[in-house]
Structure formats: C-alpha cells, structure tokens
Amino acid sequence: MSEIRLFDEGDLPAVAGLFQRRLRKQKAPASPSLQAYLKTIFLDRREADDPIASKVHVRADGRVSGFLGVLPMPMEFNGEPLRAAVCGTFMVDGHDDDPFAGARLLRDVLSGPQDLSFSETSNDISTGMWRKMRAIAPPSYCLEWLRVLRPAAFGLEMAAGRLGALRVLRPLAISVDALSGRRGEGQSWSRYRPTADKADGFSDTDASEAEFIALVPELLAPFELRPRWSSVQLEEMLVHSRRKALHGERVLRIVRARTGKAVGAFLYYGDRGRVGRVVQIMALPGLEGIVIDRLLKNAYERDMAALRGRVQPALLDAMLGRKFAFVHASSTVLHSRRPELLKTVAAGHGFFNGLAGEGWTRLIGDRFD
Template identity: 40%
Template sequence: MSSVRPLEAADIDQVAALYLETFLRRGKSPSLDLITCLENFYLSGPTVDRQIPSLVHVNDKGAISGFVGVNVVPMKFSENRLRAAFGGTLMVRDREQDPMAGARLLKTFLSGPQDLSLSETANTTSLEMAKALRGVPFASYSLEWMRILKPAAFACDMALRKSSLRKWALPAARGLDWLHGWSGYAGGRVAKDAARTAKAEPVKHVDAEAFAGSVEILTSHYQLRPDWPGPQWRHVVREAFEKPLYGQPVAALVTGNGSPIGAFLYHLREGGVGRVLQMLALPGREGKVIDCLLADADRRGAAGLRGRTHPAFLEAMLGRNMMFANVTNTVAFCRDEAIIDCFRRGQALANGLAGESWGRHIGGNFT
C-alpha cells in the first residue's frame, strides 16, 4: 500500500532521479552536484524545519514515486511572527497508475503546523488540486511579464536557448535588430526613453553581500514579509546568484539622494533574454526601478527581459510595452482571512527571494 512520509537522507538519490526525469528530461543519471544541491536545500539548509519536512510518496513496491519540497520562511505579519511553508517541486511518477499521489502529498503538506502554506510554482494540475483543497490563487502574483528589447534576438533565444544552433543564429538575429533600430523600431525607442529616465537615478552594481544588506530597508513597508536575520538573507542571496543556466548574475541598487530607493537582480546569457529574479522599490519608485532595469539590460545587449509580476509593479508596467502570460501560479492556504486579504491588496512580499525560486536547484547546470 502506498504512503507519504518525511524525506530522509537515504531518499535523495531517488528524488534527484525523479527531478531529472520531471524537469530536465535528459535521460541520464543524476549528477553528484544535483544530489548535493537537493540535499542541502531540502535537508540541511537554513529553510529546513524538522516540524514541517519535505515529503516523499512511496508506492506499494517501496520505491519513491512522488515528492513535494518544502522550505520554511519565518515571516512578519504586521507585528506578529509566523511560519510560512512553501511547497514546491511537486512531482509524481506514473500518475496514471496512482492518480491520487499528488493530492496525498499536498494534503499531508497542508496538515503541518505552519501558519501559512504557499506555492509559487503551481502548474495547471497543481492549481486545480489546490483549489479543491481551498487554496486561494492570486492573479497579480501569477503572471510572467516579458519585455522585448531586440525582437529578432528575443525570438532566437526563446526558440533556441537549449539548442547548439543558438550560437550560429544569434549573430544573424542581431543584424536584423540593428536594421530595426536604424529604422526607428518602436521597441528600441522605448529602451532609449528608459535610458534617459534612468540617468536621473544612479545605479550601483553590487555583490551578493551588498544586495542582501539592502533588502530590509526596501521591504519594510510590506505588511507580510520575510523575517530572516542578516546571515540568512546573505545565504539566500548568495544562492540566488548561482544560476548558470540563466547566465551571469547582475545585481544593482537604484539610489536617490545617496540612499537606496530600489534594487533588481537578474541573470543574463550573452545576447539572450535576461531572467529577473527580484525587483524591489520603495512605494512610488517602482517606475524608476523598471526604467533602470530596462536601461541596464539594454546596455548589456540583452534581447529582452522576463520575470514574475508583483502587484506593486503592475501599474508601473503600463505604458512600457510589456507582455504577460500565465505559466505558473502563486497560491496561498490560510485560515486567517486577514492574511489572504493582505495578498489581495498586494501587501505581501512573495515569489523570488521570498519564495523558493532563489534555490540553486532552479537554474543550476547539473550536467
């Protein structure tokens, strides 16, 4: 008979194989780097809470056939402290043979002692299960935004980013983009407008330590936010920098009168589409931060940018030629209606550094 139990160290090899099969599909055995990464994140890292463990589904033959990874984030809601548990990396092998495995994993996760349960990576199947279990999805946290800077290179990178043909097609795409820019392509003009606007707000590129040091002042206005001490924030940001599949990390503070008014962190492969992990801004400065981000990426030759929406930035994105799509969803489970209302009002900091996507298992190169 199948069962659900806490993840153990002896399970990691099987979990890594399932991860490779589900998300990377390379048909190979998991590398030692992947095994170590998952072990660190789900068994020994600073977001591990023994009372709220990651879970495995064991089939009637004793093999691991499912997994949900859990990382626990201490949060502050107004002046109250609580534990938020992010359940992600939900995966099940042979769903047809045991269609309830995913639901059992999710129900066991939700029965833990956490004050708030969250997912920022719920796909369509997980979303339907979450709704059946009274989860509340939030559209304003669940959209992926995209901004094209160089249309031909953008199309090339999106279509061939995992192909060896990319390095041959990209130079031709850049040539087409040069012709577009020379002819006054509207997207290029918007990028130049952003650059002019960004000149008024100095941008200082920083390392992981300096970026982590700015987070508290740039997030203190949120009613619900992570409540990590400094060393834990530094660990999270250092891990977030390491995403070689996405490219080199670019982190910067946007300053006004010598003090930070915003920040951004993204990863960029040469000539490709940058992946924005985090944008932060003091209230009313969101548009400035977006303009500085666009200008910075344009100067570095990025084909475009993509990232996850947050309500605080949505209005500022209007008029900046953004496109939006729904790929994965942010869902919350909580009996406290005041916390759910906090999300509805956009006063909760979630996703990115305040979620699970900062982990090195997302964007790592595990060949």
C-alpha cells in the same frame, strides 16, 4: 499500504531520479551533484525536529513515488512573527497506479503547523489540487511578464530553442538591432529605445551581497505580509543564487538617487543576445517605474534580447505603461487557515515570488552535470 513520511537521506537517489524525469524531462540518470544539492537544500538546511519539512510518498512495495520539497521561511504580518512553508518541488510518479498520491502528499504538508504555505511554480494540475484544499491563486501574482529589447536577437533566440546551431548568428542579430534602433522614436511592443527620461536622474551600480542585504528590510517595510529574513539567511540565499548556468551571468544592482539614497534594487541573470531572467525587482513606494527603467537600460546596454520575470502587484501599474507583455505559465498558490492572511495577499499587500519563493535556488536555472 502506501505511506507519507519525512524525506531522509536514504531517499536521495529516488527523489533525484524523480526530479530528472518529471521536472527536467531527461532520460539520463540523475547525477551525484543533483543528489548532493537536494541534500543541501532540503536536508542540511532543516533544523532538527522541525515539523515544517519535505515529505515523500512511499508505495506499498517501498518505492518512493512522490516528493514535495519544503523550505521553511520566517515571515511577519503587521509585526506578528509567522512561519511559512515554501512548497516548490512537487512531483509524483505512477499516476495510473495511484491517482490520488499527489493529493494525499499535498494535504499532509498543508496540514502542518505553518501559518502559511505557498508555491510560485504550481502547474495547472497542482493548482487544481491546491484550490480543492481552499488555497487561492491571486492573478496579480500569477503572471509572467516579457519585455522585448532587441527584436532580431529575440527572434533568433526563440528560433534557437528549436535549432541550437542558429545561436552562432547572435552577433549578426545584435548588429541588425543596433542599425534598426537608430530609426524612429518612442517605445514599442517589439523594441526598446533608450531615451532621456526621469530615470536619468538616478543611477544603478553593481551591489555587493552585503549592500543588498542591508537594503532589503527598508524595501520590504511597506508590505503588510512579508519575509522576516535574518542577515544570515539572506546571505545563504544569495550564495545559492550565485550560479544559474542555464540562465547566464548574475547581475545584482542597487538604484540610487543623486543624493546617494538607495531607492531600489534588482537581481537578474542573462548573457549577451539572450533573454534575461529577472528574479527580483524591489523599490520604495512610488519609485517602481524608476527602478524598472534602470533595469531595462542596464539589460539593453548588456545587449540582451529581452527580459522576463514574475509579476508582483506593487510593480503592475509601472509596467502597464512600458510595453510589457503578460502571459500565464504557472501560478502562485497560497494556503492558510487564517483568512486575514489570504485576504491581505488577495489585496496585493504581501511580498511573494522570487526571493520570497524558490527563485534563488539552483534548482531553477542551473546544471547538475
């Protein structure tokens, strides 16, 4: 008879193999470095006897056929301390043999003692499972945004996804964009043009991890439901975030007014001629547009083709007037036995996605060769 139990070190080879096949879609065996990172992120970070933990589904023959990775996260709701379970790495093998294994695994995790469970990377099948267990998927957290900066470079990058050899043409595409960018005025859906605006009264500078950590509590304060990270926890997350080889160089910057007052920050990854991946945009209320404009100018100056990231309700109004395109690729799903928490999220007053999720881990965007 199959069972669901806590994930332990003996399961690492099987879980790494699942990750390689189901999420990375690769036939090659999982590397030792992948196994080591799964141990680091899901076992070494777990406190002894903490029931909010990753689980595996084990078939009657003893083979691990499912895994749901859980990262405990401290949160607060209007000052009340809470515990959340970030349920990101969800994968099941052998659906034909046991079509309900995934649902049983998810139900087991959601029945834990946490106040709130969520994932920001739920595909359509997983989202259906979550919904059957009375989870919500608020649209204002479920969209991805895209802002094209250099159309020739962006088109080449999309084509290079099918034919990698085309990437040798990146310098040419950037030059074409530079020449064509001198024509015309104003912004368009297919092109970004740096223009004089209110954001020029602000600046953005490279931030140390310590500077960013010190600023986070102030930027989180306006949200009713928000993470309650300690400085040590944030420091650990940023250490993990330093390397995402598939996404490019990490860029961490703080936006300041002329007085020197910090008003926001952003964290993204990218290289010249490529599509940058934005993990986090944070801003004081009313200054979201300023921080977004500084982000776009910074990426443009780095010769990036485009930027993409995950929507947060607090950013939507500012994005709507700045030629962003929106698509649905995966869902942010949330489950709680406390209706007031879900109501708060549905109203857009919770801080989720990016750092408040799985975006800081190396499992998203890094190589394990």
